[in-house]
Structures are given as C-alpha cells and as structure tokens.
Amino acid sequence: MIITNQVTKNYGTSCVVDGVTLELPQGGVTSIIGPNGAGKSTLLSMVSRLMAMDKGSVTIGGLDVTKAKSDELAKKLSILRQDNHMTARLTVHDLVSFGRYPHSKGRLNIEDKAHIDRAIKYLDLEPLSGRFLDELSGGQRQRAFVAMVLAQDTDYVLLDEPLNNLDMKHAMGMMKLMRQAADDLGKTVVLVLHDINFASWYSDHIVAMKLGKVAAQGSVKDIIRPDVLNPIYEMEINVHEIGGQLISVYYG
Amino acid sequence: MPALIAGTIITIALAIVSLFVGVSDVSLASLLSGGWEGRPGEVLLISRIPRTAALVLAGASMAISGLVMQMIVRNRFVEPGTTGTSESAALGFLVVTIFAPGWPLMAKMAVAALFALGGTALFLRVLRAVPLRDVLLVPLVGIMLGGIVGAIGAFIAYRTNLMGSMLAWNMGDFSGVLRGRYELMWFGLAGCVLAYIAADRFTVAGMGKDFTTNLGLNHRAVMILGLVIVSVVSAVVLVSVGSIPFLGLIVPNVVSMLIGDNMRRTVPWVAVGGAGMVLACDIVGRLIRYPYEIPISVVMGVVGSLLFLYLLLRTPRGAK
Numbered sequence: 001m002i003i004t005n006q007v008t009k010n011y012g013t014s015c016v017v018d019g020v021t022l023e024l025p026q027g028g029v030t031s032i033i034g035p036n037g038a039g040k041s042t043l044l045s046m047v048s049r050l051m052a053m054d055k056g057s058v059t060i061g062g063l064d065v066t067k068a069k070s071d072e073l074a075k076k077l078s079i080l081r082q083d084n085h086m087t088a089r090l091t092v093h094d095l096v097s098f099g100r101y102p103h104s105k106g107r108l109n110i111e112d113k114a115h116i117d118r119a120i121k122y123l124d125l126e127p128l129s130g131r132f133l134d135e136l137s138g139g140q141r142q143r144a145f146v147a148m149v150l151a152q153d154t155d156y157v158l159l160d161e162p163l164n165n166l167d168m169k170h171a172m173g174m175m176k177l178m179r180q181a182a183d184d185l186g187k188t189v190v191l192v193l194h195d196i197n198f199a200s201w202y203s204d205h206i207v208a209m210k211l212g213k214v215a216a217q218g219s220v221k222d223i224i225r226p227d228v229l230n231p232i233y234e235m236e237i238n239v240h241e242i243g244g245q246l247i248s249v250y251y252g
Numbered sequence: 253m254p255a256l257i258a259g260t261i262i263t264i265a266l267a268i269v270s271l272f273v274g275v276s277d278v279s280l281a282s283l284l285s286g287g288w289e290g291r292p293g294e295v296l297l298i299s300r301i302p303r304t305a306a307l308v309l310a311g312a313s314m315a316i317s318g319l320v321m322q323m324i325v326r327n328r329f330v331e332p333g334t335t336g337t338s339e340s341a342a343l344g345f346l347v348v349t350i351f352a353p354g355w356p357l358m359a360k361m362a363v364a365a366l367f368a369l370g371g372t373a374l375f376l377r378v379l380r381a382v383p384l385r386d387v388l389l390v391p392l393v394g395i396m397l398g399g400i401v402g403a404i405g406a407f408i409a410y411r412t413n414l415m416g417s418m419l420a421w422n423m424g425d426f427s428g429v430l431r432g433r434y435e436l437m438w439f440g441l442a443g444c445v446l447a448y449i450a451a452d453r454f455t456v457a458g459m460g461k462d463f464t465t466n467l468g469l470n471h472r473a474v475m476i477l478g479l480v481i482v483s484v485v486s487a488v489v490l491v492s493v494g495s496i497p498f499l500g501l502i503v504p505n506v507v508s509m510l511i512g513d514n515m516r517r518t519v520p521w522v523a524v525g526g527a528g529m530v531l532a533c534d535i536v537g538r539l540i541r542y543p544y545e546i547p548i549s550v551v552m553g554v555v556g557s558l559l560f561l562y563l564l565l566r567t568p569r570g571a572k
Contacts, residue, residue: 049465050462069468070470075468084460084462087327087328087458089508091512094514098452098456098459098463098467101452101468102468
C-alpha cells in the first residue's frame with residue numbers, strides 16, 4: 001500500500017502539488033491521469049524519493065520513503081521517469097543488468113542473470129541486447145529502460161508516462177505487460193498516463209489530478225464518466241461502452 | 253580480452269624502450285659488463301626506472317581521473333584540465349609554498365589536493381546554478397573558471413617571485429624525475445584501484461541522479477568519492493611532474509567509442525591506454541631533437557589537440 005499524507009511541493013510561489021492525501025491499494029494497476037501541469041509527475045517523483053517534498057509524508061509498504069535506507073527501498077520500489085537523457089554509452093544488456101544492482105551490488109549470481117534474461121525477453125529486446133543505447137530508436141530505448149526496472153523486481157513499480165515514444169503495438173504490449181506484472185506477479189503498478197483510454201482499459205484504479213490536487217479517484221467506472229472528466233480536462237468528453245470497456249471520445 | 257592483453261604488451265614494450273632511451277649509454281650489453289655498481293646500472297636505478305614508473309603512473313592515473321570526471325559530470329569533454337581542477341591544485345601548491353615552505357612534500361601535496369577539491373566543487377556548483385543545454389559549454393565554463401583561478405595564482409606568483417615554479421607546474425615534464433622525487437605518484441595507483449573497485453557506482457552515477465537514487469545509491473556520496481579521486485590524482489601529478497594536457501580527455505573518449513562506458517570494463521583499458529600514450533609522447537619528446545628534450549606537455553599538446561579536434565568534429569553539436 002502506498003499512503004501519501006498532505007504531500008506538498010512549491011516552486012517559488014506556485015504550489016505544484018497541494019496537500020495530496022491518497023491511499024493507493026496494494027496490488028493491481030493504478031493510473032494517475034490529468035491535464036498538463038496537474039502535478040502528476042511531481043507527485044510520483046516525491047513518492048519515489050527522487051524529489052524532496054516541502055510538506056507531508058509518504059509510506060510505501062510501511063516504509064517512510066524519506067527516512068528508510070535508500071538501498072532497502074530500491075529492493076521494494078522502482079521508478080522510471082520520463083525523458084531519460086542517458087549520456088553513458090551502455091549496451092541494453094548492461095543497462096538491464098544494472099537493474100539488479102540493489103540485489104547484487106555488482107556481483108551477478110544465477111538468479112540475477114535469470115531476472116535479466118527474462119526482462120530482456122519480456123520486452124522483446126533479445127536481438128538488441130548487445131547494442132548501445134545511443135544506437136537505438138526512442139521506443140527501443142524506452143523499452144530497455146522498462147526492462148531495467150522489471151529486472152529490479154520490486155513489489156512496487158512506478159512509471160512516469162511509460163508509453164512515451166512507443167508506437168501503438170508496443171504501447172499495447174507495455175500495458176499488457178503491466179497488467180501481467182500485477183496479475184501474475186502480484187506487483188503494485190502505478191502509472192502516470194496521458195491516454196485516458198489506455199488508463200480505462202488496463203487500470204483497476206484511477207486517480208485524476210488537477211492543479212496539484214486530487215480531483216477524483218476510484219474505480220474505472222467511477223472516473224471514466226463525462227461528468228467527472230469534463231471539468232477536469234475542461235473539454236467535451238463523451239464516454240461510450242465498447243466491448244465492455246469504457247472508451248472516451250474527445251476528438252472534435 | 254585478447255585485445256586488452258595486446259594493448260598491455262605494447263605498453264610494456266614502450267616502457268622497456270623508455271628505459272633505454274637517453275644520452276647516457278644504458279644498454280643490455282653495458283649493464284651486463286658494468287653490473288648494478290657501474291654507471292649504466294646507477295643511471296638505470298636512479299633515473300631511468302623512476303622516470304618510466306612515473307610515466308606509467310601519471311599516464312594511467314590522469315586518464316582514469318578524466319574517466320571518473322566524465323562519469324560524474326556526465327559530459328564527455330571534462331577532465332582535470334577543463335574543470336579548474338589542475339589550476340586550483342597549482343594555486344594550493346603555490347599558497348603552501350609561500351606560507352609553509354618547510355612542510356614536507358606530502359603535506360604540500362595534501363594542501364594542493366584540498367584546493368583541487370574546492371575548485372572542482374566550485375565548478376560543479378556553477379554548473380548546477382547555470383543549467384547548460386550544449387555539451388560543449390560545460391568544459392568552456394570549466395576552462396573559464398580555470399583561467400580565473402590560474403590568473404589569481406599568476407598574480408600571487410608574480411608578487412612573490414615564484415613565476416618560475418608556477419610555470420614548471422603548468423608544464424608537464426619528466427626530465428627531472430629521479431629516485432626519491434616521484435614516489436608520491438604511487439597515490440595515483442591507489443586512485444586507479446579505488447576507481448576500479450567503485451566502477452559500478454560510477455557507471456550508475458553516469459546514468460544520472462534519478463537512476464542512481466532508484467538503484468538505492470547515494471548520488472552525493474558517489475560524487476564526493478569521484479571528486480576525491482580526481483583531486484588527489486591531479487594534485488599528485490601536478491606536484492610531481494606538472495600538468496599533462498588532454499590526456500584525461502582523449503584516452504577515455506577513445507575507449508568509450510570502442511567499448512562503451514561500463515566502467516567495470518573500461519577502467520583497465522583507460523589505465524593501459526593512458527600509460528601507453530604518455531610513454532609514447534615522452535619517448536618522442538626525448539628523441540625528436542636528441543640529445544635535448546622537449547617537455548611532454550608540448551608533445552601531448554600537439555598530439556592531443558589534433559585528436560581532440562577530431563573527437564569534437566565527430567560529435568554532433570548538442571548531442572546528449
């Protein structure tokens with residue numbers, strides 16, 4: 001369970017995340033949605049201790065993220081931000097291997113190697129495993145980063161816009177993988193997503209944010225509704241049920 | 253692996269050549285006839301072996317400190333010469349020479365290392381305050397900072413009649429290396445070993461602060477460890493033989509091009525490559541107007557600037 005209590009972040013005078021109190025359920029896929037500037041990424045960064053919060057507290061599986069040892073947290077929680085500028089020239093295999101660092105501290109055993117191979121296979125990276133990251137396309141690189149996070153094998157997996165740079169096929173593959181990680185491996189997956197239809201199709205739980213606050217949260221059918229979404233996005237969004245799924249239409 | 257062994261053999265061959273190049277006649281034949289007691293034996297023990305050892309140590313450790321610097325700053329074009337580190341070490345050495353001329357060399361070196369640490373930390377501070385979009389601006393900021401620190405040093409040296417010494421520190425030269433006057437450089441080897449032990453940490457730091465934190469490492473601690481290695485190595489080399497330009501830039505960049513940036517793999521390459529390059533440049537400097545010598549910083553400056561130009565031109569501007 002991820003519990004945030006009055007989490008706040010200010011940049012100068014503007015409050016980016018404003019006293020967010022949340023309880024994200026154990027297991028399953030939770031998506032955080034909302035317009036640009038809602039504070040989704042900032043919240044995720046604070047939850048994962050990448051960014052210090054000005055006020056409030058966060059506990060993950062009982063560990064206070066600001067007080068717990070970072071290397072202990074790294075075995076429980078993994079985070080991938082968007083826009084990862086990698087200057088180091090590493091191969092895909094090297095990168096994914098570093099995902100095992102919290103467990104192996106650099107000495108890979110058989111179990112570590114099995115995790116690495118599985119993560120590479122899951123993300124369809126086998127033919128690219130010896131290639132350097134700077135020789136890959138944006139989408140391939142994104143998959144390599146996600147493979148690294150999967151190799152880390154943590155109970156909680158936090159991904160900030162993991163569908164960035166991915167084409168439709170790989171975006172769907174990624175979401176299926178997240179679903180699988182939650183259903184088969186019992187992981188708690190938290191995603192920041194822009195595409196509300198992906199969020200609707202694959203999530204168990206949705207948190208909608210606006211202007212630094214939680215505007216609404218609940219199950220898919222509680223959130224993917226015109227009366228909830230329209231004020232959040234300040235636009236006309238129609239929701240249709242297609243094949244048992246709630247699909248939003250907002251193209252004009 | 254076979255390539256690394258080949259590289260090591262070439263470097264060892266260069267080291268052996270370095271032992272036998274010079275005005276005084278030292279050859280296998282003269283050594284065999286004279287023994288250790290004869291003049292060739294003495295020259296070998298007092299001058300040639302120390303010089304060769306100093307070359308290997310300086311080459312390996314300066315190249316490694318360039319590599320460490322590039323990982324922690326996450327920029328291909330930084331090394332102690334482009335981050336104000338060398339100039340700060342020189343300023344520290346100058347200050348301690350003025351105020352505590354009687355201190356042992358070891359203590360003076362420590363002061364130089366502290367100044368180097370401070371200067372490099374200042375450079376990182378400036379970088380954090382001015383986020384730069386272009387990769388080439390980072391070393392430019394460092395060179396400017398080095399220029400300012402160097403100017404302060406030059407002013408003090410001018411007022412205290414130490415310009416000569418200042419010049420000597422800024423110009424790397426191995427001709428003065430004798431037994432008893434280079435041993436501090438073994439600290440450089442310690443720096444290399446430390447860099448190898450902590451190689452994974454530096455690679456992770458090279459992936460950025462967020463990745464480092466995600467993997468449970470303290471980013472700040474890794475930065476500080478890197479800074480200490482770079483500062484001590486720079487100070488030791490500066491105090492012993494003077495600064496050697498471009499070395500820390502070129503060797504790690506070439507290695508990165510060939511085998512990437514996973515430091516666990518690149519440290520041996522960079523160390524061997526650095527030693528080999530310094531040995532080769534020193535031998536050239538000793539032969540080009542034999543029996544006189546050209547300081548290694550001049551040879552390295554010419555060779556290095558050409559190679560650096562090549563590296564610059566093949567990197568697209570603004571590349572990550």
